[in-house]
Amino acid sequence: MNAVLLNAYGDVDQLMCTEVSTPKPSAGEVLVKVSGTSLNPVDWKIRAGHLKEVLPLQLPVILGRDVAGTIVAIAPDVTRFKVGDKVLGLVNHSYAEFLTAKAEDLALIPEGLDMDQAAVIPLVALTGAQLIEKGVQPKAGDRVLVTGALGAVGRTAIYIAKLHGALVIAGVRKNQKAEAQVLEADQIIALDDDREIAGLAEVDALADTVGGPTIDKLLPKLKKDGVLGTVLGKPSAAGQFAIRVSEVWAQPDAKRLAELADDVLAGDLVIPIGKRFKLGEIREAQTSAEKGGTGKVLITP
Helix, strand or coil, X not given: CEEEEECCCCCHHHEEEEECCCCCCCCCEEEEEEEEEEXXXXXXXXXXXXXXXXXXXCCCECCCCEEEEXXXXXXXXXXXXXXXXXXXXXXXXXXXXXXXXXXXXXXXXXXXXXXXXXXXXXXXXXXXHHHXXXXXXXXXXXXXXXXXCCCXXXXXXXXXXXXXXXXEXXXXXXXXXXXXXXXXXXXXXXXXXXXXHHCCCCEEEEEECCCHHHHHHHHHHEEEEEEEEXXXXXXXXXXXXXXEEEECCCCCCHHHHHHHHHHXXXXXXXXXXXXXXXXXXXXXXXXXXXXXXXXXXXXXX
16 A cells, blocks of 8 residues: 655655555454545654654654544454444544554544545544643633634634633634634634733633743733643743643544534534645645644545
8 A cells, every 4th residue: 555654753855655565453443445634733743853752653654643534344353333434533644545543443424524524623623622621621601712713723622612601712813813703702812912912801711722932921811720721731831820731632532523523514613624635745745734824734545
């Protein structure tokens, strides 16, 4: 099968599309024919070596966390799926034509949801949901500020926080404020405008997907004993404040993923696709994703 190997840490030239052996499912696993995967920031951060201390890998390795595809083989002990089922999941090694995954990490794609859309959901939707439900844990009426609100994780966090009855503030760039109206947040604030931050009333919680200087500016706006939920690790400045910090790292959750996929199908949760590439164009795809922008980058075989 064709797959993309990361041969060494570095720039996109370390990614090579090549022929490798098709894996076989072990106990509890299924073999999935990949219809699509998508790029996430963790992909290019791993490639560049930024995470090698916390996520050590045995190189060469196939990257990729999202999958939508069709089950083509199952281990004898797997009973919840059958050959031909269309599934999505938060997995490993999805920059490939086939992959093996734990059956328990996969969910059926709801009828009517196309494969391309399913392929961009898993990591970002689970991250956004877990950021709110496990990290922030808002009560009805809590004021929750979500940074990076137009990103896929931020969009999901806003959607989930509103389901929990929170009053949601969407944090975006100044030039994104008009576009951010689609999020239907209770308030929109430009996080690159110090005057807007200065005028922001105290919040009960921050759901951070941006980090860096932005979160440092926002911490004084978090009430005493408030909570900072973050997908980027505890910021060094957090120690100066009487707050609770909850670090969230996405975990597979097939049941929750199935619910989120239903929400996407219904149009209640929108995860836009920004650009599309073929597997052999992985260098161009990662370069594009690393530059940022609205919408997921989809990869198809």
